[in-house]
Amino acid sequence: MKIGIDLGGTKTEGILIESSGKELKRERIKTEKNYDGTINGILSIIKNFENSFGVVESIGIGMPGAISADTALIKNANSIWLNGKPLKKDLEKILNRKINLENDANCFALSEAVDGGGKGFKVVFGVIIGTGTGGGIVIDHKVLQGRNNIGGEWGHVTLPNRSDDEKKYVKHCYCGKNGCMETYISGPGFASTFNLRFNKDYDSHKILEGFKENDPDCIFALEQYTDHLARGLSLVCNILDPDVIVLGGGMSNIDFIYENIDDALKKYVFTDTLHTKVVKNVHGDSSGVRGAAWLS
Numbered sequence: 001m002k003i004g005i006d007l008g009g010t011k012t013e014g015i016l017i018e019s020s021g022k023e024l025k026r027e028r029i030k031t032e033k034n035y036d037g038t039i040n041g042i043l044s045i046i047k048n049f050e051n052s053f054g055v056v057e058s059i060g061i062g063m064p065g066a067i068s069a070d071t072a073l074i075k076n077a078n079s080i081w082l083n084g085k086p087l088k089k090d091l092e093k094i095l096n097r098k099i100n101l102e103n104d105a106n107c108f109a110l111s112e113a114v115d116g117g118g119k120g121f122k123v124v125f126g127v128i129i130g131t132g133t134g135g136g137i138v139i140d141h142k143v144l145q146g147r148n149n150i151g152g153e154w155g156h157v158t159l160p161n162r163s164d165d166e167k168k169y170v171k172h173c174y175c176g177k178n179g180c181m182e183t184y185i186s187g188p189g190f191a192s193t194f195n196l197r198f199n200k201d202y203d204s205h206k207i208l209e210g211f212k213e214n215d216p217d218c219i220f221a222l223e224q225y226t227d228h229l230a231r232g233l234s235l236v237c238n239i240l241d242p243d244v245i246v247l248g249g250g251m252s253n254i255d256f257i258y259e260n261i262d263d264a265l266k267k268y269v270f271t272d273t274l275h276t277k278v279v280k281n282v283h284g285d286s287s288g289v290r291g292a293a294w295l296s
């Protein structure tokens with residue numbers, strides 16, 4: 001049995017699964033917005049599971065942000081009370097065993113690689129396109145963390161071959177750079193590029209409604225979106241050349257992407273035949289906890 005915990009800013013969710021992937025138990029609690037409270041929440045989930053089912057073989061935790069390769073402290077977490085804290089070390093000290101701690105996009109990629117949209121493939125690139133944009137690389141069911149612990153961090157590379165229009169109708173990225181993939185293909189990025197171009201105040205849902213009603217601006221927006229996604233993914237294909245790319249996050253529910261991305265990708269990837277598949281995730285919101293459980 002394995003425990004996976006998805007540590008979010010508002011809720012902490014735990015799952016207990018068998019080695020086959022079968023879910024035995026799930027628990028969701030409110031995340032206390034302070035360090036000690038967060039730790040106690042994690043401990044209570046582990047204790048509840050183990051009191052009912054016995055000691056597990058591994059515990060994994062997924063969270064937004066990263067563990068600094070140099071200091072082993074949390075960095076870039078939107079749960080800001082965790083930044084600069086040695087979460088992994090402290091949990092290991094209290095529990096007296098190894099804890100796996102990983103970025104949530106990496107957990108998503110791992111979950112989908114093991115028994116989701118990337119099942120049966122060797123090299124899987126997982127993409128989160130939701131409120132933000134992230135990515136994770138999994139090879140033979142192992143997360144590729146990289147020397148700086150930023151393997152797969154694809155949201156903050158610049159959209160390739162930006163036109164003058166595309167440079168004009170986009171917001172600056174919070175990371176300090178201009179033209180990041182996230183500012184085009186996250187949900188808020190999709191909406192803001194649309195609103196700047198057409199001088200409107202839509203959110204992504206309203207653009208999708210307009211698309212269904214054949215609004216030409218919204219159709220343009222979806223075509224642009226798929227093209228932006230393909231341009232960004234062509235970089236990944238040219239460097240990593242994955243077997244499959246699995247999409248997750250709210251924007252991954254748009255059918256138009258899957259109907260058109262192959263043709264768009266073929267235009268940009270440096271190959272005559274493109275075998276890489278782009279597929280939708282299987283586990284949806286459960287990928288975070290499931291991927292955390294598969295860490296080892």
Ligand SMILES: [Zn+2]
Pocket residue numbers: 155156173174175176177180182
């Ligand atoms: Zn950025």
